Amino acid sequence: MKGKKIKKVPTKKIVNKILDECDVVLFVLDARNPEGTRNRKLEKMIKEKNKKIIYVLNKADLVPIEILKKYKEKIKGENPESTVVFVSAKYRKGTNILRDAIKRYLYSNNIREGKVGILGYPNVGKSSLINSLTGRRSATSGLVAGLTKGEQWVKLTKNIKLLDTPGIIEPKEEDELVILGALRYEKIKDPVTPAVKILRNVHAFNKDAIKRLYRVDVENVPIDENTLREIGRKLNYLEKCGNVDITRTARTVIKDYLEGRLNYYNVELEKYGQEREDNIEFITKYLDSFLFVEDAHGIVTHLKDVDELKKLKVKKPILGSKEIGDTVVVISFGEKSYDSGRKRVEEYAKKNTIDLYSIDKGKCGRNRIVVGVGEKKDKQRNIQ
Numbered sequence: 001m002k003g004k005k006i007k008k009v010p011t012k013k014i015v016n017k018i019l020d021e022c023d024v025v026l027f028v029l030d031a032r033n034p035e036g037t038r039n040r041k042l043e044k045m046i047k048e049k050n051k052k053i054i055y056v057l058n059k060a061d062l063v064p065i066e067i068l069k070k071y072k073e074k075i076k077g078e079n080p081e082s083t084v085v086f087v088s089a090k091y092r093k094g095t096n097i098l099r100d101a102i103k104r105y106l107y108s109n110n111i112r113e114g115k116v117g118i119l120g121y122p123n124v125g126k127s128s129l130i131n132s133l134t135g136r137r138s139a140t141s142g143l144v145a146g147l148t149k150g151e152q153w154v155k156l157t158k159n160i161k162l163l164d165t166p167g168i169i170e171p172k173e174e175d176e177l178v179i180l181g182a183l184r185y186e187k188i189k190d191p192v193t194p195a196v197k198i199l200r201n202v203h204a205f206n207k208d209a210i211k212r213l214y215r216v217d218v219e220n221v222p223i224d225e226n227t228l229r230e231i232g233r234k235l236n237y238l239e240k241c242g243n244v245d246i247t248r249t250a251r252t253v254i255k256d257y258l259e260g261r262l263n264y265y266n267v268e269l270e271k272y273g274q275e276r277e278d279n280i281e282f283i284t285k286y287l288d289s290f291l292f293v294e295d296a297h298g299i300v301t302h303l304k305d306v307d308e309l310k311k312l313k314v315k316k317p318i319l320g321s322k323e324i325g326d327t328v329v330v331i332s333f334g335e336k337s338y339d340s341g342r343k344r345v346e347e348y349a350k351k352n353t354i355d356l357y358s359i360d361k362g363k364c365g366r367n368r369i370v371v372g373v374g375e376k377k378d379k380q381r382n383i384q
Contacts, residue, residue, distance in 0.1 A: 023105075023111050027042075054082065055083070059088060059090070061093065134155065174188065179254075195249075198257045281322070304362045312367065314367060319333075334369075354375070358372070
């Protein structure tokens with residue numbers, strides 16, 4: 001049986017389809033190089049269409065948490081309405097947080113049948129992300145750029161669908177495209193230039209990386225083609241005449257980088273301390289015209305009668321806060337007991353320097369809700 005032919009879909013057509021049909025856009029970036037895998041022209045188009053952007057920093061297991069947080073801060077500074085999530089699609093870490101972020105946005109905007117578009121350069125892990133999110137092999141994925149098939153819808157939940165798409169590529173220098181994984185490194189005529197760039201970039205961040213992987217001492221020597229030749233000797237990539245096969249060596253370096261063996265950072269795989277985003281807009285939107293936000297009992301009484309909240313089923317407890325004027329409302333929703341909900345509200349308030357003066361509990365359908373009301377301590381000082 002012959003293999004299924006890959007359908008070629010024009011990039012412009014896919015982008016327009018996402019902008020027209022999708023409610024949420026997952027912009028997948030390589031966590032090792034977020035700036036190099038961003039496309040600001042496309043980001044601007046998404047914002048102009050008033051679509052929600054969730055930046056997915058994939059391959060986050062290869063980057064220390066403090067670096068990830070700096071990238072997140074930079075992206076959020078440029079686009080405050082966006083969401084940034086750290087993910088390792090390979091190890092399925094962070095995907096539940098991503099799923100929750102999608103669901104929260106759709107629910108808070110009363111979107112019952114949600115559509116999600118996925119964009120990014122080749123090799124940033126779009127198809128692997130879909131496989132990780134859905135828990136099954138629903139999209140073609142692999143190291144070599146260009147393996148994603150033409151447009152196809154994949155179910156995330158009963159009411160949410162994802163659109164898998166080819167990568168979006170802006171014109172760049174060939175060696176930059178190779179480093180991004182947007183060109184097949186085994187096909188280009190000159191892999192040496194991008195390989196040397198990779199070695200220099202990695203060495204600038206991590207002085208031990210090259211020595212640790214290839215057993216080549218690069219201390220106090222320039223990183224250039226001679227470095228590649230030393231690596232080739234260590235790998236025993238020798239031609240019949242005894243010279244190093246520098247082309248084969250360069251392609252191995254590129255492959256090692258794209259697969260994560262040659263990395264900017266020395267990290268151990270962990271959950272990288274990412275917490276679920278404290279977004280309770282799907283609850284607090286019902287307080288927009290509520291007059292008694294200073295009274296926790298009044299808020300609980302008001303929310304317990306909201307039909308949408310009574311019908312809502314949450315798999316994991318939700319905790320967050322919202323400032324309404326000078327008042328801060330802290331809400332725990334869906335905890336197993338009132339005591340744990342109250343404890344989480346009090347711990348949250350303490351951590352975020354909120355002085356609670358009112359707290360109450362109740363039920364929205366089957367969900368336990370605990371509400372704390374208070375003020376930020378810095379605002380109290382300003383008043384005094």
